[in-house]
Amino acid sequence: MNIIVCIKQVPGTTNVNVDPVTGTLIRDGVAAKMNPYDLYALELGFKLKDKHGGTLNVVSMGPNSALEVIREAIYMGADGGVLISDRKFGGADVLATSYTLCSGILALGDFDVILCGKQTTDGDTAQVGSELAEHLKVPHAANVRDVDVDGDRIKYVSNLDNKIVTAKIKTPCLLCVDGEVNTPRLPSFKRKLQYGDCAEQIRIITFDDLQDKDETHYGLKGSPTQVERIFNPDKKSEKEIIKDGNLASEMYKILRDRKFV
Amino acid sequence: MYKKVDNKDIEYLRSVIPANRILVHDEISDDYAHDELGGIEVKPEVLIYVRSTEEVSKVMKYAYENEIPVVARGSGTDLVGAAVALEGGIMICTKQMNHILEVDETNLTVTVEPGVLLMELQAYVEERDLFYPPDPGEKSATIGGNISTNAGGMRAVKYGVTRDYVRGLTVVMPNGEIEHFGGKVVKNSSGYDIKDLIIGSEGTLCIITEAILKLVPKPAYSVSMLLPFMTMEKAIEVVPEIIRSKASLTAIEYMSLDTIISAEQFLGKKFPDTNYEAYILLTFDGNSMNEIQDEYTKVANLCIEKGAIDGYFVDTDERKKSVWNARGAFLEAIKASTDLMDECDVVVPKGKVADFIKYTHEVGKEVGLRIPSFGHAGDGNLHIYLCKDSMAEEIWKQKADKAFELLYTKAREFGGMVSGEHGIGYAKKPYLARQVGENQIELMRSIKKVFDPKNILNPGKVC
Numbered sequence A: 001m002n003i004i005v006c007i008k009q010v011p012g013t014t015n016v017n018v019d020p021v022t023g024t025l026i027r028d029g030v031a032a033k034m035n036p037y038d039l040y041a042l043e044l045g046f047k048l049k050d051k052h053g054g055t056l057n058v059v060s061m062g063p064n065s066a067l068e069v070i071r072e073a074i075y076m077g078a079d080g081g082v083l084i085s086d087r088k089f090g091g092a093d094v095l096a097t098s099y100t101l102c103s104g105i106l107a108l109g110d111f112d113v114i115l116c117g118k119q120t121t122d123g124d125t126a127q128v129g130s131e132l133a134e135h136l137k138v139p140h141a142a143n144v145r146d147v148d149v150d151g152d153r154i155k156y157v158s159n160l161d162n163k164i165v166t167a168k169i170k171t172p173c174l175l176c177v178d179g180e181v182n183t184p185r186l187p188s189f190k191r192k193l194q195y196g197d198c199a200e201q202i203r204i205i206t207f208d209d210l211q212d213k214d215e216t217h218y219g220l221k222g223s224p225t226q227v228e229r230i231f232n233p234d235k236k237s238e239k240e241i242i243k244d245g246n247l248a249s250e251m252y253k254i255l256r257d258r259k260f261v
Numbered sequence B: 001m002y003k004k005v006d007n008k009d010i011e012y013l014r015s016v017i018p019a020n021r022i023l024v025h026d027e028i029s030d031d032y033a034h035d036e037l038g039g040i041e042v043k044p045e046v047l048i049y050v051r052s053t054e055e056v057s058k059v060m061k062y063a064y065e066n067e068i069p070v071v072a073r074g075s076g077t078d079l080v081g082a083a084v085a086l087e088g089g090i091m092i093c094t095k096q097m098n099h100i101l102e103v104d105e106t107n108l109t110v111t112v113e114p115g116v117l118l119m120e121l122q123a124y125v126e127e128r129d130l131f132y133p134p135d136p137g138e139k140s141a142t143i144g145g146n147i148s149t150n151a152g153g154m155r156a157v158k159y160g161v162t163r164d165y166v167r168g169l170t171v172v173m174p175n176g177e178i179e180h181f182g183g184k185v186v187k188n189s190s191g192y193d194i195k196d197l198i199i200g201s202e203g204t205l206c207i208i209t210e211a212i213l214k215l216v217p218k219p220a221y222s223v224s225m226l227l228p229f230m231t232m233e234k235a236i237e238v239v240p241e242i243i244r245s246k247a248s249l250t251a252i253e254y255m256s257l258d259t260i261i262s263a264e265q266f267l268g269k270k271f272p273d274t275n276y277e278a279y280i281l282l283t284f285d286g287n288s289m290n291e292i293q294d295e296y297t298k299v300a301n302l303c304i305e306k307g308a309i310d311g312y313f314v315d316t317d318e319r320k321k322s323v324w325n326a327r328g329a330f331l332e333a334i335k336a337s338t339d340l341m342d343e344c345d346v347v348v349p350k351g352k353v354a355d356f357i358k359y360t361h362e363v364g365k366e367v368g369l370r371i372p373s374f375g376h377a378g379d380g381n382l383h384i385y386l387c388k389d390s391m392a393e394e395i396w397k398q399k400a401d402k403a404f405e406l407l408y409t410k411a412r413e414f415g416g417m418v419s420g421e422h423g424i425g426y427a428k429k430p431y432l433a434r435q436v437g438e439n440q441i442e443l444m445r446s447i448k449k450v451f452d453p454k455n456i457l458n459p460g461k462v463c
């Protein structure tokens, strides 16, 4: 089985600041890490590979620094990785990002299943996976909690808010994996020693490697989204104190109303 | 005999403390009758939520004059019955004295009321790039409780224990008088250090109503590493090697697969790796990632040479949570895995850790008890649990007594102590007496008498 997992490098902390002048995220000085949601997808991919064999490769679009997360995936057990990177890809929105990922993945050859995280912690749109499937013209499913192989199909479990669906999907396909569905394995020191900077395991794909050479499909030029303003959401620190009545049932009601239970 | 609390006493208390902060008899929740493990249940007659030093002073003065016993209580998470009102009387709960009064960025201190929770303090100072290093497992314990038990925790290897971070104390003496010991000063050679006597005294000498704590700059980076081993023997034998390597570590914890599985069941969350019998968990912190990398490379290579299967990086918030949350839940998880358990919190010289853990396995076999353990391997403080596992009461008592006797005798032989961090309280009194001998117990009792001639403050504890 040929598994691809899409991963992205995001800021290392959730308290990212927005530059008040330019409205862009201030990334300097904040340690970066792999998007936590991608780790669940990665773990699900390892589970498939452990059980059914094959190869697992990761794909990331981003600047050179994103090599870090590809290496991390390799230290966790991925066989190799691809960085799709070019100045021309900068400033991409969901459409351009998913299109670029699609072009990069097509340049790699065949695959059976692509796993994506549900969303990223910096962009938060939760659209790239589905749009990537559309560009690739493969079937896809979202909110996936578990997968297995069933004959020539993939059996998956998906959490659709009020029901859990178990279904089968034809390969090649794309699955967006829900958060918190497993505990991702940890990167291995031994693999780090063995693969070092992973020069042999990582391939870099640039604009020149892609078949579609129309620059208006990539980066800022290929992005119809116009961002008006980015700002930090207000940090809520309101407190509600309940003193009288049946405290437990009052609390339950609040938690239920806010959909925590 | 102490005086029982009567209506007149309650009337007086209501004249100095608002009535809605005083609970009497049946109004008091059973939670206040016990701690988290001590194995004894007694309800106080009155429970008072105090809000100031002056309030504590008024209550104490009255109790002293009328010979009513008083027990101070924080979150009640202690494990040796220290916070249980053995003689009834008044329980003074500090949980509403929960203000952080000042962060002094020049003197690097924070001044707190005793009811501030450890987790609140840690979060508060870390937001300001400062760091309060003591890190006992139970984050909902109060600072007053931490000081009174000289709580230790996971970072003792590098940073020491609560005692090392207490600069000054404001206390109410048993007769109601208010005293200040120490202060913001770094050095102090001014006579007997009474502050240090109070730390770890489990509420038997006075009641702490304010504390000045030392802070350090927050280290910029912290990375943990989880090292799996084929057997527990192999894992613990590596510990002295790690210490000898002179690497700069913050934590060295050991854990066995069964304990990890108990924690998984207890939390309903998977641990990142459960393929091996035993694990060592290390933490490195510092201000340069390169330095940390050099350190963990050195240590991981050493461990692998000595039998570690690998070293897994625990470097992001999510990864730390998946590992350290499980580590933090071990005690509760073992407790949930059996109908009753008792604990041995011995500390032995670091060089004896491996031998002692092996000995617990021998004792388990010899006595016929399940004895899981985990703990702070890097500072010699082990948490060893005797599990009843539904055996008959009589047999359990016999077996537990035998096991404790063997364990404490061995600890003594190794130059260890009865308690590394949980204290003596009520449950470990006989073992302390046996360990330190009559002279030292007499010395402790004499000190207690000077502070509390009427023996009204937390009677029946420690010595």
Ligand SMILES: Cc1cc2nc3c(=O)[nH]c(=O)nc-3n(C[C@H](O)[C@H](O)[C@H](O)COP(=O)(O)OP(=O)(O)OC[C@H]3O[C@@H](n4cnc5c(N)ncnc54)[C@H](O)[C@@H]3O)c2cc1C
Residues within 6 Å of the ligand: B035, B036, B071, B072, B073, B074, B075, B076, B077, B078, B079, B082, B083, B094, B114, B135, B136, B137, B138, B140, B141, B142, B143, B144, B145, B146, B147, B148, B149, B150, B151, B152, B153, B154, B201, B202, B203, B204, B206, B207, B208, B209, B328, B331, B332, B421, B422, B458
């Ligand atoms: C799951 C779990 C994990 C734990 N892990 C650790 C650990 O890693 N390291 C460790 O050291 N301990 C640990 N403990 C033990 C416990 O949390 C500590 O002993 C803690 O310091 C108790 O604080 P508390 O606020 O709950 O105090 P309490 O239990 O309320 O009181 C403890 C003692 O302190 C006295 N006291 C409390 N407040 C005051 C005050 N203001 N003035 C005078 N005396 C006072 C009480 O009278 C009593 O003798 C753990 C406990 C649990 C349940």
